[in-house]
Amino acid sequence: MAYTLEDEFGDIIGKARRGNGLSIGAVAAGAGITEAQLSQMEDYTLKPTEDQVHKIAECLNLNGARLADIAMERWGPAPVPPGYDDALEVFTITADVGGWPVHAYLLVCKATNEAAIIDTAAHPNDVLQKVEETGVNPTSILLTHAHGDHANGLMEIERATGCPTYIHAQEPQPRSTQEFRLLNHGDDVAVGNLSVKTLDTPGHTPGGCSFHTRSTVIVGDALFAGSVGGANISYTDLLSGVKNYLLSLPDDTKLFPGHGPATTVGEEKAHNPFF
Numbered sequence: 001m002a003y004t005l006e007d008e009f010g011d012i013i014g015k016a017r018r019g020n021g022l023s024i025g026a027v028a029a030g031a032g033i034t035e036a037q038l039s040q041m042e043d044y045t046l047k048p049t050e051d052q053v054h055k056i057a058e059c060l061n062l063n064g065a066r067l068a069d070i071a072m073e074r075w076g077p078a079p080v081p082p083g084y085d086d087a088l089e090v091f092t093i094t095a096d097v098g099g100w101p102v103h104a105y106l107l108v109c110k111a112t113n114e115a116a117i118i119d120t121a122a123h124p125n126d127v128l129q130k131v132e133e134t135g136v137n138p139t140s141i142l143l144t145h146a147h148g149d150h151a152n153g154l155m156e157i158e159r160a161t162g163c164p165t166y167i168h169a170q171e172p173q174p175r176s177t178q179e180f181r182l183l184n185h186g187d188d189v190a191v192g193n194l195s196v197k198t199l200d201t202p203g204h205t206p207g208g209c210s211f212h213t214r215s216t217v218i219v220g221d222a223l224f225a226g227s228v229g230g231a232n233i234s235y236t237d238l239l240s241g242v243k244n245y246l247l248s249l250p251d252d253t254k255l256f257p258g259h260g261p262a263t264t265v266g267e268e269k270a271h272n273p274f275f
Contacts, residue, residue, distance in 0.1 A: 006260025007227035009071040016060040019235030030059040067273040077263035095123035097149040109192025124153030141165040144220025145205040171207025199245040203238025204229035225263040
């Protein structure tokens, strides 16, 4: 299969090493390899053996079998089937930001055709074009976090739609044409007949959050298929938020990240090496 995970072996071990506060030398010594070898593995210039994967995983408190499946390209999440929920639809807008794809989403209530625009992918024209193509009626803008690849272009979308913008109360606020509506864990935003609940998933940013309705969660950069976001603020908080508020949901819950393929709670519980 074409391997399309956002994070593969090198990204995963780099995030775990930094999150645990370990040097390249410490992990290399514990795994019985050289610092140069570990650096090359993190940089994708040296493919590890399966035995090396397990030794590195032990040093980093990762699940060795799951990490090996990713390192050897034996696992990827099954595609989310279209029409999986009669009450809603999720449209993905993917744009290139700095050479890397990033996702924004339209979360649509089928009964009313009202929609939430979730993140911007730093390409407001692409988002607005998808709104026009689908014929939905946007009523709110929800930001999972304020990094530029997810929030740049916000003002253009606000001006074009007239929608209020919601962001977590603990998140730094990007440029906007209006006063933000602030959210905390458990707060709901109505999107047509859908009730969209705010879930605290900080760690990548101070107020990073996810948006949950029915069997769908837009997770921003808290979680990627087989990985987690970069713990810029707190590795502990990042893992805790994902475990307590995302992986505690039913296994068939669909997870739509800011980068890479969609996945499910069941897939992540079975295959994500961080848990």
